[in-house]
Amino acid sequence: MTKRYAIILAAGQGTRMKSKLYKVLHPVLGRPMVQHVMGHIQSIHVDEIVTIVGHGSDKVMEHIGNDSQYVMQEEQLGTGHAVMQAEKLLGNKEGTTIVVCGDTPLIRKETFQNLLDYHEKEGAKATILTSRAPDPTGYGRVIRNDANEVERIVEHKDATEQELQVDEINTGTYCFDNKSLFDALEHISNDNAQGEYYLPDVIEILKKDAGKISAYMTPDFDETLGINNRVALAQAEKILKERINHTHMLNGVTIIDPENTYIQPDVQIEQDVVIHPGSIIKGASIIKSNAEIGPHSEITDCTVGEHTVITQSVAKNSIIGEHVQIGPFAHIRPEASIDDEVKIGNFVEVKKTQIGKNSKVSHLSYIGDANIGKHVNIGCGTITVNYDGQNKYQTTIEDGAFVGCNSNLVAPVIIGENSFVAAGSTITDDIPKDALSIARARQTNKSDYVKKIKTRKKD
Incomplete structure (x- = not known):
């Protein structure tokens, strides 16, 4: 079987991005564009990957990690010069090499696979991935x-007037017979308008040597978009967002307003989920069947159970069970674990807390660093006072407890099973099982006090 190699060109500075962030690290739908490319190349099972790095090389290598070998292009002298840098790793090897740009995150893995298969079927020395551009200017x-x-x-810049009328464009992605590629690179010149070594010049050299040149045309011009500025970055976001949303809808997800719904590539969504407008689902989130998200909810790295509803709320890095109601305007912070049939109401913040089945935190509460049992009711305005300025402490509320409104639970503290906390209490000591705890000053009414104050003011 023919060996396959990949060269990813990721050395350009990207000055047109006008950014301190290295170009190929600009995210598209939450993932650096070069990682989109890397993921698709990995999925077609090449034997070796070589990434050409230059500006910002440390950060690029940090993101890609051990998935690739790396070669430094010290001077930016064109795409041909960039590929030359891989000769020490690949130059003498037999097989097929695919060359891709690190700023083309929209090319599908299927397109890469089809390009490789077509190249090898044709027995070509080089195969160009092409497309027809509505406006070929610049290509x-x-x-x-x-x-x-x-x-x-x-x-x-080097084309004649007649050549400028051609609308079939080079996408910057190629397949080559590996040895023929590096042999031809020895003969390219920088005698052109840019004074650079163009990789496409290899095509003409191979052609003159009687090598077969073929072209595989993708019908989807959008996937060939190279990102050189913020305008193209926004276009890529839109295209990829539409592609992902379209796939989810075909898989049985209801997205009421796809244009205003943002779902990142690694999100998994089961059938019969409903996603309302303005919702953002990110990271490695998993949304189980019949859940309902939004409107205007943001879910990051969460598992959301079946039939759960999250309305106008934010949840991050948490596990949320089945038949849970969250929101509106709730904030589920990292390391929360919310069991089935729990209610988290409006203006409730939960952080690093386990909440048992059938418990309720209905409104206006902060619950942090707590372990809450089953069938617990937390009244509005309740605060677990978990931080003393230096350390965090845990609050434990056992099964069946009832916490009255406007209570402060000063951790570390245990609220016993089936116990009651009177509204307005500040609890500093553990409460035994089945007890009522009242921790507030006794009310005192002073008759006619207001009249006396008013009389003093007149005097």
Whole structure:
């Protein structure tokens, strides 16, 4: 079986992005664009991956990690020069090499696979991934002869008026016979408008050596978008968002307003989930069947159980059970674990807390660093006072306890099973099982006190 290799070009500085962040690290739908490319290349099972790095190399290598070998391009002298840097790792090897740009995150893994398969089926020395551009301005043109064979690629700045009329464009992605690629790179020149070594010049060199040149055309021009500025970055976000939402809807998810729903690539959503407008679902979130998200909810790295409803709320890095109601305007912070049939109401914040089945925190409460049992009722305005300025402490509320409104539970403290906390109490000591705890000053009424104050003011 033919060995397959990949070269990812990720050395360009990206000055048109006008950013301190290295270009290929700009996120598209929450993931750096080069990681989209890397993920798709990995999915087609190549034998070796070499990434050409330059500006910001440390950060690029940090994001990609051990999934690739790396070669530094010290000077930015063009795409041909960039590929030359991989010669020490790949130059003498037999097989097929796919060359892709790190700023093309929209090319599907299926397109990469089809390109490789087509190249090897054709027995070509080089195969170009092409597309037809509605406006080919700025793109290299694929020039064919009278027999419709590919002759060469000409860059926009070097094209004649006749060549500029061609709408078949070079996407910057290629397959090569590996040894032929590196042999041809020895003969390319920088005698052009940019003074750079163009990788497309290899096509003409191979053609002159009687090598077969083929082209695989993708019908979806959008997937070939290269990102060079913030406008293209926004376009890529929109295209990928639409693609992901479309896939979820075909899989049985109801997205009421796809244009205003943002779902990142690694999110898993089961059938019959309903997602309302303005919702954002990120990270490795899993949304189970018949759940309902939104409107205007943000879910990050959470598991959300079946039939759970999260309305106008934020949840992050937490596990949320089945038949749970959250919101509106609740904040589920990291490391919360919310069991089935729990209610978290409006303006409730939960952090690093376990809440047992059938418990309720209905409104206006902060519950942090707590362990709450089953069938517990937390009255509005309740606060677990978990922080003394230096350390965090835990509050434990056992099964069946009832905490009255406007209570302060000063941790560490245990509220016993089936106990009652009177409204307005500040609890500093443990409460035994089945006890009523009242921790507030006795009310004193002073008759006619207001009249006396008013008389003093007149005097």
